Amino acid sequence: MPIDISLKGIRQGILVTVGDAESWSEACQALLDHLDKQGNFLQGARIALNLGNYVLKAVDMGQLRDALSERELYLWAVVSNSPTTEKTAQTLGLETRLERPKKELYGASKDLALQGVEEAVMIYKTVRSGFKLQHPGHVVVVGDVNPGAEIIAGGNIIIWGKLQGLVHAGAQGDESAIVCALDLRPMQLRIAEQVAITPQRKWKPQPEMAKLVDGKVIAEAWNPKKKKAEG
Amino acid sequence: MPAKVITITSGKGGVGKTTATANLGAALALQGKKVVCVDGDIGLRNLDVVLGLENRIVYDLVDIVEGRCRLRQAMIRDKRLPELYLIPSAQTRDKSAVSPSDMVRLCEELRPELDFILIDSPAGIERGFRNAIAPADQILVVTNPEVSAVRDADRIIGIIEAEEKGPPRLIINRIKPNMVKRGDMLSADDVIELLAIELIGLIPEDEEVITSTNRGTPIAMDNKSRSGQAFRNIAQRLNGHQIPFLSLDQDTSLFGRLGRIIRQGGN
Numbered sequence: 001m002p003i004d005i006s007l008k009g010i011r012q013g014i015l016v017t018v019g020d021a022e023s024w025s026e027a028c029q030a031l032l033d034h035l036d037k038q039g040n041f042l043q044g045a046r047i048a049l050n051l052g053n054y055v056l057k058a059v060d061m062g063q064l065r066d067a068l069s070e071r072e073l074y075l076w077a078v079v080s081n082s083p084t085t086e087k088t089a090q091t092l093g094l095e096t097r098l099e100r101p102k103k104e105l106y107g108a109s110k111d112l113a114l115q116g117v118e119e120a121v122m123i124y125k126t127v128r129s130g131f132k133l134q135h136p137g138h139v140v141v142v143g144d145v146n147p148g149a150e151i152i153a154g155g156n157i158i159i160w161g162k163l164q165g166l167v168h169a170g171a172q173g174d175e176s177a178i179v180c181a182l183d184l185r186p187m188q189l190r191i192a193e194q195v196a197i198t199p200q201r202k203w204k205p206q207p208e209m210a211k212l213v214d215g216k217v218i219a220e221a222w223n224p225k226k227k228k229a230e231g
Numbered sequence: 232m233p234a235k236v237i238t239i240t241s242g243k244g245g246v247g248k249t250t251a252t253a254n255l256g257a258a259l260a261l262q263g264k265k266v267v268c269v270d271g272d273i274g275l276r277n278l279d280v281v282l283g284l285e286n287r288i289v290y291d292l293v294d295i296v297e298g299r300c301r302l303r304q305a306m307i308r309d310k311r312l313p314e315l316y317l318i319p320s321a322q323t324r325d326k327s328a329v330s331p332s333d334m335v336r337l338c339e340e341l342r343p344e345l346d347f348i349l350i351d352s353p354a355g356i357e358r359g360f361r362n363a364i365a366p367a368d369q370i371l372v373v374t375n376p377e378v379s380a381v382r383d384a385d386r387i388i389g390i391i392e393a394e395e396k397g398p399p400r401l402i403i404n405r406i407k408p409n410m411v412k413r414g415d416m417l418s419a420d421d422v423i424e425l426l427a428i429e430l431i432g433l434i435p436e437d438e439e440v441i442t443s444t445n446r447g448t449p450i451a452m453d454n455k456s457r458s459g460q461a462f463r464n465i466a467q468r469l470n471g472h473q474i475p476f477l478s479l480d481q482d483t484s485l486f487g488r489l490g491r492i493i494r495q496g497g498n
Contacts, residue, residue, distance in 0.1 A: 126427050128389035129382050146385050146425060164425075 003030040007038075011173045012098065013046030013076065024054050032067055048077035048098060056085045061092055119155070127151065127165065136172070147187055153177070159184075162205070166190075175212050184208040184219055191217055234265075234345035236338050237469065238367035239402075242383030244354030246375045247404040250440060252351040253281040254459070257449035258466035260315035264346040267306060269337075270320040271363035272353035273328055279319045282309060283447020293321040296333045302340055311452070326358040331365030338366035347469070356390060364391065369469075370399040371431060376406055376417040385426055400431040402465065407436045432465035433476050434458050 003026065004019030016035075021027035035042065047068060056064075065075045077095035080086050086096045120138035127133070127141055129148025138155035149165035151157055156178050157169045163181035168190040170177025175192040183205035185198045191210065196217035207222035239252045249272075256268040270278035273293065279285045290305040295318070309315040321328065334350075341348055352363035364370060370391050374384040384401075391399050403419050410416035423430055437458035443450040451462040457477065464474045 125392075128385045128392075130386040131389055144425075144427065148382050148385060 003027055005031055005034040007042075010048065010098065013048060013074075014042065015048045015050060015098070017050040018052065018054070020052065024056060024060060027054065028060070028064060028067075032071075035068075035071060035073065043072045045073055047073050047075050048079065048095075049075065051078060051080045051082075051085055053081050054085060055082045056080075056088055058088050058091060061085075061088050061094075065092065126161075129165075134171075145181075145186075156180075177211075179210040180207070180222070182207050184210060189217060189219075232346070233342040234267075234338075234348050235469075236342075236348045236350065236366045236368045237371060238271075238350040238352055238363050238369075239371045239373060240352035240360060240363060240387060241354065241373040241380070242356065242387040243374075243380045246373050246380050247402075247434075248354070248373050249278050249281050249351050250444060251371070251373050251402055251404065251434075251462070252278060252349050253444075254449045254451040254462035255466055255469070256282070256315055256317075256347075256349050257309075257312060258451040258459075258463045259347050259349075259469065260309070260312040261451065261463070262466060262470065263313070264470075265314040265344065266347045266349065267316040267318060267341060267345055269318045269348060269350045271334075271350050271359060273320040273359065274322065274325040275353065276320040276322050278351050279307075279317060280447065281444050282315075282317055282449065284309060284317050284319070285447070288319045291319045291321045292337075293324050293328045295337060296329050302337070311448075326353070326362065329362050331362050334362045335366045356387065360387075364394065364396060367396055370396055371402055372399045372426075372428070373402045373404055374422065374426075375404055376411070376419070376422055378417070381417065381422055381425060388426060388428060398428055400429050401426060402432040402434065403430070404434045405436045406433060430476070431468050432461060434461040435477070 003021045006017045008015045008017070016031070018027050018031050021030065061078070068075045075094065077098060078085065078089035079096065079098065080089070089096050120140055121135050123133070123139070123141045124143065126143045127145045127149040129146055132150040133139065134152045136154040138157070139151050139153040140158045140160070141151070142160045144161040145151060145159055145163045145165040145167070147164045151165065152168040152171045154172045154174065155169065157167050159181035161181070162183040163186050165186060166188045167179055167186050169179045170192040173192050177191050179189055179191065187197070189196045189198070189210055191212050194212060194215065194217050208219045209222055210217055210219040239248050239255070241248050252268055256266050259266045268278060268282065269292065270276050279288060284307050287307050290300040292305065294300045295302055295305050305318050306316040307319065309317065338348055350363045350367065353359035372384050372387055374380045388399055401423065403422055406419060407416055411418045419430070419433055435457055437450070437456065439453070439456055440450050440458055443453065450456050450459040453459045461477055464477065467474045
């Protein structure tokens with residue numbers, strides 16, 4: 001029975017999913033054969049492996065990593081349903097999640113702030129219907145964003161006012177991007193590849209922050225006290 | 232004093248631009264001002280119909296621009312009022328017959344002789360709209376308390392701001408106080424909050440407007456009409472007077488109506 005190996009381009013590199021087989025050694029061989037068939041095409045790629053239900057010990061995974069690096073492939077993450085495999089990956093210093101952890105992000109955004117002021121644009125007026133703003137960095141609006149207006153940012157979007165238009169934060173795929181507004185009820189809110197709409201609701205306008213949690217857009221009331229307690 | 236050019240626009244069609252232009256023209260003329268209404272909607276003219284001057288058209292805006300007549304020849308005087316004129320648009324041409332600079336030149340020529348030049352803009356955001364706002368000193372945006380009309384008004388205001396024409400002022404037309412009270416219609420406050428521009432007039436829904444339009448007599452000439460009163464108030468505000476906004480609470484009880492009649496009589 002042929003073993004199903006699929007390659008998929010993701011933002012951080014290539015995600016390789018290994019289908020079910022009788023044993024790991026068989027699957028491993030199939031995987032390496034499949035990669036060899038691609039020739040030079042994948043050379044230098046960052047590989048994330050989805051190993052499904054396979055249980056791998058450190059020896060197996062180490063061998064696999066060596067085999068990959070012989071082919072000039074860099075294994076950086078292993079996703080698995082098996083806790084053992086996950087633990088093994090962690091021991092070898094591999095990531096077990098495709099999203100980057102929050103800590104790293106903090107550092108990254110700090111660096112951005114130091115790089116220069118042009119990373120963010122400030123808009124001091126009502127953004128009206130028909131206005132479309134695209135900016136690779138962050139966008140800050142001091143004023144309302146009316147329905148029919150569009151703001152598309154590579155980074156975060158902060159609205160010091162009422163947000164009723166369409167916003168897309170992390171438009172280049174940054175899943176850590178956030179959208180904040182004093183009154184958050186956008187026509188459509190997108191973060192990276194996720195799209196959300198405002199649910200029909202009736203409550204007092206309050207500052208909220210939207211972000212991606214487990215691939216879903218979640219809006220939470222802004223509560224500075226709670227933040228402090230956590231920190 | 233040279234005339235002030237005021238353009239009435241809306242984005243969406245059918246919200247009452249032409250009605251507002253005709254009535255503001257009539258109301259300003261009633262207050263003794265020299266006013267000309269210019270129909271900027273070339274190809275779909277109807278300001279002449281609303282003013283009841285359709286049968287007197289000889290020359291039109293395009294004739295002036297293309298030099299077939301003198302300015303004075305195309306100005307139709309409304310005989311019911313001392314100094315109200317109309318420059319009709321052409322019905323057989325389209326918007327491209329006139330350019331924004333033509334409109335600016337026309338208004339410069341008119342300015343010395345008049346107090347107000349009102350331009351009725353066509354719906355949309357294309358050439359006709361650009362023509363209409365090019366010479367404007369002040370722009371009035373008409374909207375209805377409906378989501379679609381407000382959306383278009385918002386777009387128009389954005390364009391006007393980008394053209395640096397100064398902040399436009401807002402007329403909210405066809406408000407139904409009873410529906411607002413029930414929460415079935417956007418209130419004036421909702422509209423103002425979204426558009427964030429200064430309000431200059433609130434006009435209640437009034438069936439009389441339709442009959443007066445069909446008759447060709449602007450409702451502003453009817454002293455008893457509430458919507459006519461609303462238009463006259465806008466005219467006062469354009470003249471720089473501070474006039475409180477009409478209370479839209481329509482009290483339909485006998486005493487409420489009596490009270491209103493007495494108040495109106497006192498004014």
